[in-house]
Amino acid sequence: MLKSRLSGFIFQLIAFFLALGFVSLILVAVGASPFDAFKNMLNGSIGSMRKFAEVLVSFVPLLLVTAGLLITFSAGLWNIGVEGQIVLGAIGTTWVLRLFVDSSVHPAIVIILSIFGGMAAGALWAAFAGALKTFGGVNEIFGGLGLNFVSTALTLYLIFGPWKREGVASMSGTEPFPDVFALPQVPDLRISLWSLAIAGVAILIVYFILQGTYFGLKIKAVGKNIRAAYLLGIPTWQYSLYSFLICGALAGAAGALQVTAVYHRLIPAISSGYGYLGLMVAMLVNYQAIWAIPVALFFAALNIGSIQLPILMHLDSSLSGVLQGVLVLFVLLTEGVRQKFVKKV
Amino acid sequence: MRTFFARLAVMAMVLAFVLSACGAQAPATEEVTAPDTAPDTAAEPFVFGMLLVGPYNDNGWSQAHYEAGKYVEEKLGATMLYLDKVNPADRPGTTPDQLGEELVAQGAKLIIFNSDDMKDAATTFAKAHPDIYVIMASGDQVWADGMAYEAMPNMVNIMGRMEYGKMMAGCAAALTTETGKIGYLGPLINDETRRLASSAYLGAKYCYEMAGNDPASLEFKVTWIGFWFNIPGVTLDPVQVSNDFYTTDYDVVISGIDNPVNLGEAAKLKAEGKNVAGVAYDYVAACEAAPDVCIGVPYFNWGPDYVRTIKSAQDGSWKSEFIWASPDWADINNPDTSAVGFVKGPALADDAAAKLDDFISELAGGLNLWSGPMNLQDGTAYLADGEAATDQQIWYLPQLLEGMEGLSASE
Known part of the structure; x- marks a missing residue:
């Protein structure tokens, strides 16, 4: 066991350096110094308190989404629809905020209600994907992808239609909400400790569900072998749906925080790609909830650090996306190699 | 399997070697990427930052x-930092005010927000950083007589009076169209885009009549794509919209x-034998993309006003103001004095070019097309006979004008 842990770690380290090497080759090919690029990205993510706060802003939704995906992964489900579930979370939150924006209800209560509204909307959207799979026989990957497109269309409809700014038709987004409806932030920094706490609690809950509860065990059983689970008396489709609901609620929370803590309005790109990024993080950590924290933090740091590339080196910042993607590929690849290698030995 | 592992290890070592080799080269590269310092200024160069909504080389x-910005660097010996593609689709998870701070962290003392899309963020930024100068292009936040006025001592709004440029664009289109149908490729709908599309219509109607046609028979249609440029899956595809225009007899399309x-x-x-033409927008050399079909481009020349404003930040004479700069009527294409210009394209016929020159001279001589009688699209009277529009009436035009086809607001 220990040996397999150790070899797993070594192989992941190899994968990490392979990914770095691959990106370095790309950089060399375009005539840039990889050393400078990595240095600038490092500086750009942890070079100052302000920058690290930006990393945390990106980390919060990523961790929430990853937490949710760990549940669906454990249940053997590829919840690609998580992107749309974030969007619906944002829509739900915006809807609740709009209901109360002119009311006399205390803003703190409105914010709390709106976050729950977002979680409910995200869960509902996930339930659609789950229902399509359970009752319609539609693979959750295709159902989820379809629902992602629908969620984008719905956002655009709302922004250009019922929720448009007065006299304006632009995908720039809805009218920003008054400052009182924003989650309180640390002075001079953009991060809200509330959203950080929500994400932290979420990953802990997911950790305990998966490690320490009978419920989590059943979800894992469904994921490992759905037939066996069924024969053992686990109501399998219900547990699939439960995992969808939990994931949707957490993705919805991510969307809710994008509205209440980051953008303060609804914009078309409100999900910011955190759903797809979360899928990568969840794949990397391989069902181990605790590892989601450092890996999500690392991915968030790459997101924020890479902004330095166009500013300082006139390189495209999508390089961070390449690094993230390549990293996942190499980890999966070396994991495959390791399993063969370990078996042989 | 051992050999496979060994091979992997060798590969990793080779890559590590490549990495370290690159690391060793780093100092040489660093010299190249370090900001140029102007040799003729003794003091440290003034650093300003610019956030561009689209790619820096968008031809627009x-x-x-x-x-x-390059012009400012040259004239003032200042140094520009810039970040392009500042929009939520290209830089997910970021906000313009956050990206502005990234430029400040690199030493910028003044930030230019270049798009209407960054208006709210520019306000947030200006309030959060009273010690940093802010230029918000195309905005009206610090227009004391405007509808969105907020006192922000560190902000200046700059916009060119593109209404004139658009009139010239409309005129060139009207003098070129054979079908009497002009298409206008609109971005999103707001005050700015309504008044610019309408200006193009006013110029088109005027010149269509000047060429001996019945202005009432001119068809002018606006189709809005939903944003300033194409975002796949989010906006309408402007290529498709252009194609729809050209294939339904709108033989001239004006880009907005x-x-x-x-x-x-x-x-x-045109290569397929269709007789069509287009008017570009924004950038002086935009016609070069397709000279054979380009009949002209109304463009912004931000340089002179940026130089003036950034200089005022340098020498301490900065004051918050709203600048709505006119063309230099002595020479609208003077790069050092005119905020708005118009370059005729190679596809513009000679006689049309001559008539367009006449029109420009009339504008320079005081011709005001923004005068009554003028009705809004739904027929309500906007300007009485002989009444000239105020700046506010032009800037905050609530609808398209009577006679134009297309949406005035979102449905």
């Missing part, structure tokens, strides 16, 4: 700003978006 709106994609579509159709 953002490129015009980028070139103006951040880049002249209509020209590319026109060039394609």
Whole structure:
């Protein structure tokens, strides 16, 4: 066991350096110094308190989404629809905020209600994907992808239609909400400790569900072998749906925080790609909830650090996306190699 | 399997070697990437930052700003930092005020927000950083007589009076169209885009009549794509919109978006034997993308006003103001004095070019097309007979004008 842990770690380290090497080759090919690029990205993510706060802003939704995906992964489900579930979370939150924006209800209560509204909307959207799979026989990957497109269309409809700014038709987004409806932030920094706490609690809950509860065990059983689970008396489709609901609620929370803590309005790109990024993080950590924290933090740091590339080196910042993607590929690849290698030995 | 592992290890070592080799080279590269310091200024160069909504080389709106930044560097010995593609689709998870702070962290003392899309963020930024100068291009936040006024001592708004440029664009289109149908490729709908599309219509109607046609028979249709440029899956595809225009007898299409994609579509159709043309927008050299079909480009020349404003930040004479700069009527294409210009394209016929010159002279002589009688699209009277529109009436035009086809607001 220990040996397999150790070899797993070594192989992941190899994968990490392979990914770095691959990106370095790309950089060399375009005539840039990889050393400078990595240095600038490092500086750009942890070079100052302000920058690290930006990393945390990106980390919060990523961790929430990853937490949710760990549940669906454990249940053997590829919840690609998580992107749309974030969007619906944002829509739900915006809807609740709009209901109360002119009311006399205390803003703190409105914010709390709106976050729950977002979680409910995200869960509902996930339930659609789950229902399509359970009752319609539609693979959750295709159902989820379809629902992602629908969620984008719905956002655009709302922004250009019922929720448009007065006299304006632009995908720039809805009218920003008054400052009182924003989650309180640390002075001079953009991060809200509330959203950080929500994400932290979420990953802990997911950790305990998966490690320490009978419920989590059943979800894992469904994921490992759905037939066996069924024969053992686990109501399998219900547990699939439960995992969808939990994931949707957490993705919805991510969307809710994008509205209440980051953008303060609804914009078309409100999900910011955190759903797809979360899928990568969840794949990397391989069902181990605790590892989601450092890996999500690392991915968030790459997101924020890479902004330095166009500013300082006139390189495209999508390089961070390449690094993230390549990293996942190499980890999966070396994991495959390791399993063969370990078996042989 | 051992050999496979060994091979992997060798590969890793080779890559590590490549990495370290690159690391060793780093100092040489660093010299190249370090900001140029102007040799003729003794003091440290003034650093300003620019956030561009589109790519810096978009052949349109953002490129015009980028070139103006280069102009400032040259004239003032200042140094520009810039970040392009500042929009939520290209830089997910970021906000313009956050990206502005990234430029400040690199030493910028003044930040230019170049798009209407960054208006709210520019306000947030200006309030959060009273010690940093802010230029918000195309905005009206610090227009004391405007409808969105907020006192922000560190902000200046700059916009060119593109209404004139658009009138010239409309005029060139009207003098070129054979079908009497002009298409306008609109971005999103707001005050700015309504008044600019309407200005193009006013110029078109005027010149259509000047050429001996019945202005009432001129068809002028606006189709809005939803943003300043194409975002796949989010906006309408401007190439498709252009194609729809050209294939339904709108033989001239005026671009109102951040880049002249209509020209590319026109060039394609022209190669197939269709007699079509287009007007570009924003950037002085935009016609070069497709000279055979380009009949002209109204463009912004941000340089002179950026130089003036950034200089005022340098020498301490800065004051918050709203600048709505006119063309220099002595020479609208003077790069050092005119905020708005118009370059005739190679596809503009000679007689049309001559008539357009006449029109420009009339504008220079005081011709005001923004005068009554003028009705809004739904027929309500906007200006009485002989009444000239105020700046506010032009800037905050609530609808398109009577006679124009297309949406005045979102449905």
